Amino acid sequence: MNAEQKRAWLAVATMTACVVGFLLLLPFFGPVVATAAFAFYGINGFAPFIGRKERFDERDKSIGRRATLGGAMASYSAFIIGCMGTWIVVSMFQREEQVRVHVLPMITMLGGIVFFFTRSVPILVLYGRHAEAENA
Numbered sequence: 855m856n857a858e859q860k861r862a863w864l865a866v867a868t869m870t871a872c873v874v875g876f877l878l879l880l881p882f883f884g885p886v887v888a889t890a891a892f893a894f895y896g897i898n899g900f901a902p903f904i905g906r907k908e909r910f911d912e913r914d915k916s917i918g919r920r921a922t923l924g925g926a927m928a929s930y931s932a933f934i935i936g937c938m939g940t941w942i943v944v945s946m947f948q949r950e951e952q953v954r955v956h957v958l959p960m961i962t963m964l965g966g967i968v969f970f971f972t973r974s975v976p977i978l979v980l981y982g983r984h985a986e987a988e989n990a
Contacts, residue, residue, distance in 0.1 A: 857905020858914060859981050862974035864904070868897045869971050886956050892963055898970070917980045925973030932968040936961040 875891030910918075940957055944950050 856914065856981075857908045858910070858918060858977055860904045861901045862977040864901055865898055865970050865974040866978070868895050869967060869974075872967075885960070889960060889963065892967070895967075895970075917977060921973045921976040921980065924976050925969045928972040929965045929969035933961065933965040936964050
């Protein structure tokens, strides 16, 4: 397992902890306070220290580029859906003209979460495919 895979597993594990923490806090404290569970994702700040001395070949760079592009597109889509979904809910269903201020950081966090999670999963899948091809 190379450094990129270890970083991807770290991102998947911390994101899972964040979502579980959010879902556990949500019924007791509400959505505004429950977003504090996403502070666990700060553990990923240590990811650059994993495998700092490893060299990456062209295959590693290609997998990283493809995963980053997929994560960026998924993040952009989630951000647009979050913004438009908020607009639909607030204007059409609640009949209000203003969005509560705590909703906007949640949409931004949604975009970041989707980016890092969506980037990590293809890295694990693509490296898994290459490992299967080499063993066959």
